[in-house]
Amino acid sequence: MDCIFCRIAAGEIPADVIYTDEEVIAFRDINPQAPVHVLIIPGEHIASLAELPEEKSVLVGHMVDVANRLARSEGISESGYRVVMNCGRQGGQDVLHLHMHLVGGRQLAGSFG
Amino acid sequence: MDCIFCRIAAGEIPADVIYTDEEVIAFRDINPQAPVHVLIIPGEHIASLAELPEEKSVLVGHMVDVANRLARSEGISESGYRVVMNCGRQGGQDVLHLHMHLVGGRQLAGSFG
Numbered sequence: 001m002d003c004i005f006c007r008i009a010a011g012e013i014p015a016d017v018i019y020t021d022e023e024v025i026a027f028r029d030i031n032p033q034a035p036v037h038v039l040i041i042p043g044e045h046i047a048s049l050a051e052l053p054e055e056k057s058v059l060v061g062h063m064v065d066v067a068n069r070l071a072r073s074e075g076i077s078e079s080g081y082r083v084v085m086n087c088g089r090q091g092g093q094d095v096l097h098l099h100m101h102l103v104g105g106r107q108l109a110g111s112f113g
Numbered sequence: 114m115d116c117i118f119c120r121i122a123a124g125e126i127p128a129d130v131i132y133t134d135e136e137v138i139a140f141r142d143i144n145p146q147a148p149v150h151v152l153i154i155p156g157e158h159i160a161s162l163a164e165l166p167e168e169k170s171v172l173v174g175h176m177v178d179v180a181n182r183l184a185r186s187e188g189i190s191e192s193g194y195r196v197v198m199n200c201g202r203q204g205g206q207d208v209l210h211l212h213m214h215l216v217g218g219r220q221l222a223g224s225f226g
Contacts, residue, residue: 033225050190054178061174064198065167071200077163080201084224085177087184088193092221103225108205111197111214112146113222 005097009043023059024066026102035105036074036081040066046098049087060085060100067102076104082111118210122156136172137179139215148218149187149194153179159211162200173198173213180215189217195224 007013009025018038019026029037040063046052052060064083071077081104086093092113120126122138131151132139142150153176159165165173177196184190194217199206205226 033223049177049181049194049196050184052177052181054181057174057178058171059174060177061170061172064162064165064173065170068162068165068167071163076203078201080199080203080206081162082200082204082225083162083198085196086193086221086224087195088191090189090193090217090220091195092224093193101224104203107203108199109226110146111199111205111224111226112195112216113224 003045003095003097005039005041005095005099006045009041019066019070021066024063026066026070029101034103034108036071036076036103038067038070038074038102040070040100040102042098047096048093048098049085052098063100067100070102071104074104080104080108082108084111116158116208116210118152118154118208118212119158122154132179132183134179137176139179139183142214147216147221149184149189149216151180151183151187151215153183153213153215155211160209161206161211162198165211176213180213183215184217187217193217193221195221197224 015027
């Protein structure tokens with residue numbers, strides 16, 4: 001198991017975990033791009049969005065629910081936030097384990113660099 | 114009905130629609146930020162991610178499925194892409210009707226401006 005996010009999910013690598021349930025884990029990004037920058041990942045190893053089978057898309061719906069809940073608990077639900085999933089090389093995906101960025105707490109500009 | 118995306122969904126305003134089903138409509142962004150820049154919206158008016166009830170999160174899962182399908186049909190599934198949902202003022206949400214950006218076809222840089 002050489003996937004860093006699988007190892008975080010397994011508790012083998014420390015992370016600032018702020019939410020967990022049977023399907024997903026959420027922890028603060030180690031290199032935050034804003035006052036709130038949380039990663040939400042499934043416990044199951046799915047390499048990327050492009051490899052998500054349609055029958056598992058409900059999982060992404062749940063990840064969005066968790067993002068919305070965390071936006072409320074982090075106090076950014078009213079001010080605003082951004083949810084981003086990068087897929088593959090040109091998408092800028094850094095870790096090959098499906099993940100959703102939840103970012104807010106400051107004015108965000110362009111989403112596509 | 115003064116929501117521009119509701120009017121696009123109703124066919125009252127022309128758009129370059131590339132996909133439609135009973136729940137969602139996808140059309141090319143009028144101001145594309147990359148060679149592929151598609152917006153996926155629900156037909157139902159939901160103002161933002163923060164106002165999405167949990168029982169409707171399956172809808173976002175479906176929007177992600179549509180994004181993945183369109184990434185394949187647009188030829189960017191292998192090269193990579195980004196899926197973004199902006200919520201509220203600091204998130205940079207421009208139209209107050211829930212929408213998902215699907216962007217690819219070039220190397221994308223930072224997601225948070």
